Amino acid sequence: MKYLPLIWMGLWxxxxxxxxxFLQVAVAFTLFGVLQGLKTGAEHAIAAAxxxxxxxxxxxxxxxxxxxxxxxxxxxxxxxAEAIPVDLAPATYQKPDQRAVLVAIRPDPGWLSAFTYxxxxxxxxxxxxxxxxxxxNADLAKQYGWKVGDRIPLKTSVMQRNGSSDWTFDMVGxxxxxxxxxxxxxxxxxxxxxxxxxxxxxxxxxxxxxxxTDPRAAAAVSDAIDAxxxxxxxxTRSESVREMAQENLQSIGDLEFLIRAVVAAVxxxxxxxxxTMMTQSVRERTSEIAVLKTVGFTNxxxxxxxxxxxxxxxxxxxxxxxxxxTLAFPYASTFVHGISMPWNIVILGLVxxxxxxxxxxxxxxxxxxxxxxxxxxxxR
Amino acid sequence: MRTLRQFFALxxxxxxxxxxxxxxxxxxxIGVTCAVGxxxxxxxxxxxxxxxxxxxxHDDLVAVAEVGQRPLFxxxxxxxxxxxxDSPYIRRDRDGRPxxxxxxxxxxxxxxxxxxxxxxxxxxxxxxxxTAYQPQMRFTAxxxxxxxxxxxxxxxxxxxxxxxxxxGDRRSIRxxxxxxxxxxxxxxxxxxxxxxxxxxxxxxxxxxxxxxxAVRLRSPADFAALSAALKADxxxxxxxxxxxxxxxxxxxxxxxxxxxxxxxVGTIMAIGGTLGAINSLYAIVDSRRRELxxxxxxxxxxxxxxxxxxxxSMLLALVGALIGAALAWMFFSGLAASPFGYSFKLxxxxxxxxxxxxxxxxxxxxxxxxxxxxxxxxxxxAALRAV
Numbered sequence: 001m002k003y004l005p006l007i008w009m010g011l012w013x014x015x016x017x018x019x020x021x022f023l024q025v026a027v028a029f030t031l032f033g034v035l036q037g038l039k040t041g042a043e044h045a046i047a048a049a050x051x052x053x054x055x056x057x058x059x060x061x062x063x064x065x066x067x068x069x070x071x072x073x074x075x076x077x078x079x080x081a082e083a084i085p086v087d088l089a090p091a092t093y094q095k096p097d098q099r100a101v102l103v104a105i106r107p108d109p110g111w112l113s114a115f116t117y118x119x120x121x122x123x124x125x126x127x128x129x130x131x132x133x134x135x136x137n138a139d140l141a142k143q144y145g146w147k148v149g150d151r152i153p154l155k156t157s158v159m160q161r162n163g164s165s166d167w168t169f170d171m172v173g174x175x176x177x178x179x180x181x182x183x184x185x186x187x188x189x190x191x192x193x194x195x196x197x198x199x200x201x202x203x204x205x206x207x208x209x210x211x212x213t214d215p216r217a218a219a220a221v222s223d224a225i226d227a228x229x230x231x232x233x234x235x236t237r238s239e240s241v242r243e244m245a246q247e248n249l250q251s252i253g254d255l256e257f258l259i260r261a262v263v264a265a266v267x268x269x270x271x272x273x274x275x276t277m278m279t280q281s282v283r284e285r286t287s288e289i290a291v292l293k294t295v296g297f298t299n300x301x302x303x304x305x306x307x308x309x310x311x312x313x314x315x316x317x318x319x320x321x322x323x324x325x326t327l328a329f330p331y332a333s334t335f336v337h338g339i340s341m342p343w344n345i346v347i348l349g350l351v352x353x354x355x356x357x358x359x360x361x362x363x364x365x366x367x368x369x370x371x372x373x374x375x376x377x378x379x380r
Numbered sequence: 381m382r383t384l385r386q387f388f389a390l391x392x393x394x395x396x397x398x399x400x401x402x403x404x405x406x407x408x409x410i411g412v413t414c415a416v417g418x419x420x421x422x423x424x425x426x427x428x429x430x431x432x433x434x435x436x437x438h439d440d441l442v443a444v445a446e447v448g449q450r451p452l453f454x455x456x457x458x459x460x461x462x463x464x465x466d467s468p469y470i471r472r473d474r475d476g477r478p479x480x481x482x483x484x485x486x487x488x489x490x491x492x493x494x495x496x497x498x499x500x501x502x503x504x505x506x507x508x509x510x511t512a513y514q515p516q517m518r519f520t521a522x523x524x525x526x527x528x529x530x531x532x533x534x535x536x537x538x539x540x541x542x543x544x545x546x547x548g549d550r551r552s553i554r555x556x557x558x559x560x561x562x563x564x565x566x567x568x569x570x571x572x573x574x575x576x577x578x579x580x581x582x583x584x585x586x587x588x589x590x591x592x593x594a595v596r597l598r599s600p601a602d603f604a605a606l607s608a609a610l611k612a613d614x615x616x617x618x619x620x621x622x623x624x625x626x627x628x629x630x631x632x633x634x635x636x637x638x639x640x641x642x643x644x645v646g647t648i649m650a651i652g653g654t655l656g657a658i659n660s661l662y663a664i665v666d667s668r669r670r671e672l673x674x675x676x677x678x679x680x681x682x683x684x685x686x687x688x689x690x691x692x693s694m695l696l697a698l699v700g701a702l703i704g705a706a707l708a709w710m711f712f713s714g715l716a717a718s719p720f721g722y723s724f725k726l727x728x729x730x731x732x733x734x735x736x737x738x739x740x741x742x743x744x745x746x747x748x749x750x751x752x753x754x755x756x757x758x759x760x761x762a763a764l765r766a767v
Contacts, residue, residue: 016662017662017663020655020656020662023655024652024656024659027651027655030648061554062489092450097450155448155449157453157454246497258425261418261421262418265417269413269653270652272411273407273411273656275407276403276407276660277663
């Protein structure tokens, strides 16, 4: 501890250089934090996806209708806590590229527990009370400027009995979705209303969302549900929501090689920069180090002092860079929905900063330690 | 004139001096190499995606879609198709039939080669006149699907990216086996495209409408006329869109993401590289204090010293840029990337190398300014007294 002032003085010996190297390390670790954060954040998001939810859809293909009547059979499978029929339909608002997804559900008691949505109780009541009512994902509502109470015209591929495929809904509330597997464009619709008003596809759904009592039994319950419908005219396939999240974030996995290459390049460049700085610094201080040794500092102490100097600046700058990365992360993560900066990246970053400091300062520190007092002082 | 002569003399001295103290110079070169290498290889993804986007979209190819729907996602009846086929603006094939391809898109499930991860790829049901619509389509193995049969013809990209698409493989679609009968594609790039007979697909999925139409115009100039004719016809609910526009729309999100990522990362790395360059140049200038003071004492002008220091910095940056671009080209050019379900090859073009070089020169210039000013300000008496 008593050497701290010494290290500090050493750092500020050349103010300009220290500030520059500090900024350089900070910038490098900002990038490190954002890139590694995206990668690890995606992994975390997968792990955080609800393991107790299953999606049961047609074995033939996702999107092929199943009769809504299967819901009773699914509910009777041991391990199933809740099964909610869901019918999906794509829709557009005003322009073909303004997309939305209609999620028609039956608001049976307990339906909310089988979804990743957060909805205020007042909205849930309004939704159940209004046949034409819809709940809109808060992000989507903001994007299209919809307010509660608005009437929302949507174009769909679902034909109504009156011959039109344009539907008008009453927006009764908003919701947020903690799921990362897309869903940012979802609009919740009353299934009964949609089912009665449409011409074709009556009493069918695209899938059932199933909540199971024990998340560890996901595979077994999936198999049990699929076995129940095996060789029937409606064979099913059950998958866990977590599995689907994994597939959804595959895109980041594809970029992994690039992220790794960039991070490697950043650290390599940094290693050289700090090594040069420390070498330069040691060379300039030849006589000072000789004096230190004359007054009794051992070779080991000089070695440690040099390493410490490099470590202090790199770790401090790394910490600042990672802090900036945490601040910048919300902007970078708009491209990947719903992930946040993982804390272990901050720790990994600080450890990397320390490693960069120690590796790059090793050679200059050894030079300083091996300095011959007589020769060094004689140069003056 | 004298300044210029001094400048070259100084530059020569500086550059030969680098060999004595290689580390600071090497730091500049490596910093720039990393920044430019990363920038160029990331931009290469964007240029790869863009090249693929335009390679397919000739100006005479037009997508006809239902009003209010995206292409391929509509419900187009047979009557609507007839209305389009009767249009005079459509090119005719050798037998005199209009080149109107009826299409239906069905997403099917596939497994990635290697990882085995599941992805959904579009299977497009088309009429056999797709070969007249895309005359550049060449089969490298097998043949086209036959009408009415459960057969698939897939592009070579599919076989490269996905497992289970070798000729003779059977895919289960809607519970029925469909056989892969042909591979096409001039080279193995582009998005994975799978074709099947549209009528077989429609009966398998119990549909009686098409999702979209792809038509070939008599000449690209007929687009406006076709567009106006469709709009004017009250019986049909269709609109025309150039395939180029459709492709650009579908790539818009990817391109803006890639561009943002490239320049965001590139800028941050450039800032880091510039800071490193400033530091190293300061070190170089400091190590030359005596030389510089001597030169000043014998009559070298500050202007020549500033110019030669800046030039030295930019030359080092240029070397770094060339190494960086070369590394990007060696490691990444031609490498297939398939982010977000798109697939394309990274493409390191001369234009990208030029961007990298410009980037590096700016880094060298900015990095050299302060150290150059210090070099010119070296106090002759103070520096020489220290000797």
